[in-house]
Amino acid sequence: xxxxxxxxxxxxxxxxxxxxxxxxxxxxxxxxxxxxxxxxxxxxxxxxxxxxxxxxxxxxxxxxxxxxxxxxxxxxxxxxxxxxxxxxxxxxxxxxxxxxxxxxxxxxxxxxxxxxxxxxxxxxxxxxxxxxxxxxxxxxxxxxxxxxxxxxxxxxxxxxxxxxxxxxxxxxxxxxxxxxxxxxxxxxxxxxxxxxxxxxxxxxxxxxxxxxxxxxxxxxxxxxxxxxxxxxxxxxxxxxxxxxxxxxxxxxxxxxxxxxxxxxxxxxxxxxxxxxxxxxxxxxxxxxxxxxxxxxxxxxxxxxxxxxxxxxxxxxxxxxxxxxxxxxxxxxxxxxx
Amino acid sequence: xxxxxxxxxxxxxxxxxxxxxxxxxxxxxxxxxxxxxxxxxxxxxxxxxxxxxxxxxxxxxxxxxxxxxxxxxxxxxxxxxxxxxxxxxxxxxxxxxxxxxxxxxxxxxxxxxxxxxxxxxxxxxxxxxxxxxxxxxxxxxxxxxxxxxxxxxxxxxxxxxxxxxxxxxxxxxxxxxxxxxxxxxxxxxxxxxxxxxxxxxxxxxxxxxxxxxxxxxxxxxxxxxxxxxxxxxxxxxxxxxxxxxxxxxxxxxxxxxxxxxxxxxxxxxxxxxxxxxxxxxxxxxxxxxxxxxxxxxxxxxxxxxxxxxxxxxxxxxxxxxxxxxxxxxxxxxxxxxxxxxxxxxxx
Numbered sequence: 001x002x003x004x005x006x007x008x009x010x011x012x013x014x015x016x017x018x019x020x021x022x023x024x025x026x027x028x029x030x031x032x033x034x035x036x037x038x039x040x041x042x043x044x045x046x047x048x049x050x051x052x053x054x055x056x057x058x059x060x061x062x063x064x065x066x067x068x069x070x071x072x073x074x075x076x077x078x079x080x081x082x083x084x085x086x087x088x089x090x091x092x093x094x095x096x097x098x099x100x101x102x103x104x105x106x107x108x109x110x111x112x113x114x115x116x117x118x119x120x121x122x123x124x125x126x127x128x129x130x131x132x133x134x135x136x137x138x139x140x141x142x143x144x145x146x147x148x149x150x151x152x153x154x155x156x157x158x159x160x161x162x163x164x165x166x167x168x169x170x171x172x173x174x175x176x177x178x179x180x181x182x183x184x185x186x187x188x189x190x191x192x193x194x195x196x197x198x199x200x201x202x203x204x205x206x207x208x209x210x211x212x213x214x215x216x217x218x219x220x221x222x223x224x225x226x227x228x229x230x231x232x233x234x235x236x237x238x239x240x241x242x243x244x245x246x247x248x249x250x251x252x253x254x255x256x257x258x259x260x261x262x263x264x265x266x267x268x269x270x271x272x273x274x275x276x277x278x279x280x281x282x283x284x285x286x287x288x289x290x291x292x293x294x295x296x297x298x299x300x301x302x303x304x305x306x307x308x309x310x311x312x313x314x315x316x317x318x319x320x321x322x323x324x325x326x327x328x329x330x331x332x333x334x335x336x337x
Numbered sequence: 338x339x340x341x342x343x344x345x346x347x348x349x350x351x352x353x354x355x356x357x358x359x360x361x362x363x364x365x366x367x368x369x370x371x372x373x374x375x376x377x378x379x380x381x382x383x384x385x386x387x388x389x390x391x392x393x394x395x396x397x398x399x400x401x402x403x404x405x406x407x408x409x410x411x412x413x414x415x416x417x418x419x420x421x422x423x424x425x426x427x428x429x430x431x432x433x434x435x436x437x438x439x440x441x442x443x444x445x446x447x448x449x450x451x452x453x454x455x456x457x458x459x460x461x462x463x464x465x466x467x468x469x470x471x472x473x474x475x476x477x478x479x480x481x482x483x484x485x486x487x488x489x490x491x492x493x494x495x496x497x498x499x500x501x502x503x504x505x506x507x508x509x510x511x512x513x514x515x516x517x518x519x520x521x522x523x524x525x526x527x528x529x530x531x532x533x534x535x536x537x538x539x540x541x542x543x544x545x546x547x548x549x550x551x552x553x554x555x556x557x558x559x560x561x562x563x564x565x566x567x568x569x570x571x572x573x574x575x576x577x578x579x580x581x582x583x584x585x586x587x588x589x590x591x592x593x594x595x596x597x598x599x600x601x602x603x604x605x606x607x608x609x610x611x612x613x614x615x616x617x618x619x620x621x622x623x624x625x626x627x628x629x630x631x632x633x634x635x636x637x638x639x640x641x642x643x644x645x646x647x648x649x650x651x652x653x654x655x656x657x658x659x660x661x662x663x664x665x666x667x668x669x670x671x672x673x674x675x676x677x678x679x680x681x682x683x684x
Contacts, residue, residue, distance in 0.1 A: 051544035052515075159632050189399035190571060191629040194615035198625050216544065223617030223626070242622070260549035262574025264616050266597045269578050276553070277546045280514045
């Protein structure tokens, strides 16, 4: 087993809800991320799935040190990233890079592709001395499957898939160890999505990257991930290998989520069992007591309202699940055969 | 022209009325182009499809394939200019809508054909209550009083299963969650009892669990009201769940049209094969996904011959020169590929 390079320890991120203009007072907290722990190993892909508002993007911002956690720690190679300053912080930033979701808004329209990809070198001059930058950028373009001659083009001259490749090239410029991908393919068409996923996989094999792959599309996450964490309302509710999560899910939310995924095979539609959740996700400003999923859960008992279930391995499970009544249930989830 | 007449699906409880033998809505050889400063973009290049009562036709395609523009042309909400219908006809109950007066078309909109849009937040007016926006139709189109119209609005909100409809009718769109807002949109489109419902990516903006709820609701309403439904989507999973027939679009043309089971089991066009292969599958985890190489064409410079030929793994000389017509290649299937027969018979 590879060493842990990133450790997330009970990370909490609350945003204050304020009222008033002049005399602002805090009237509540949006609990975007509320106690998430996991570890990332060198060279692996950890998928994080969850629906909108579950805190997966806030989590990525905390991992990138763009947000300071309210409490808890993120350790990169044993060092708490939020206490780093100056040169130490700069060194750490080189190692963790981000690929953003929307290839249309994440690239500055007034910069050429060469400038966009080369910009990291301006800050981290030690990676590429001035004279070699152009060549480095061309190498990166080639690495992500773009024409190295297109250095002087602007983002609008590229399609969505190509722009996402530019975003990936930029993230790889500093040779990071970890790349956090926040919904990297969700804005792309199916045929292009597959191309970008193949690219991500190829880059991982060639460069030994570790990915944190955040997405809402369960089949995409499964294809790329070694391990998967499922988030609901700021909490990690289940964590396991892709097989454990997809073949033997134990948390009711994971089960419902998997059963709701449309299967691209019309022959299963008659005998497919969809677990229909009622209602909507509660507000993260005022989450339910105890287990946060209990308001939509068909298994909920009194205990669920009183006691918060911990993310641990239980009697009838083989991997951590945050449910008092965790139990394996088979779900026809993704396309097979 | 090919009419896939024997594709219509009779559901249990489907009563063959006077119009049963004839499709409700027929789009025939439709051409739409956009005149821009850079040139003419040929967005729709001869689309033909039809929908019958009680049937769901899924129109599948990637962005820029022309699936939404076709729907906008049917509804008569295409911006003209820059858009222009360059040919073809759209018949509703046999009457050509493109030849009608604006007044006649307005009567069909809502009552004959209604549409559900992708993004409910931008499709609803943020400055009026949802009740007002729904009731408006009853007041203007049915001449009902304010009170009666409001009562009907509550009724229809109930039908789309919005809990507590009586209170919620006075709320504004921003007070609803994404899924509930989409229900409001559906209620609005159903207010005047349309015969055909066009749903343009109705669940694309929603989470999976909510998507399942909305698709269930649409399927149920369609069954109960025996509406014809055109479901526009790019999601092969959603299509497999609800469609009776599928039309696959590429570069403004229909490249394959087939019954849903046949299309997935044995696709008859290289583009359809490519799409189905691009979906990550469990049994091929860790392997490279089979992709479609290259990019969709620029609609101002559509390739000669078959527009798919630069991306097609089996393209030959003939493909670069001759545009393959959409031909019947089986009892319930048509494909626009020079090698369709070969592909289908091989299985």
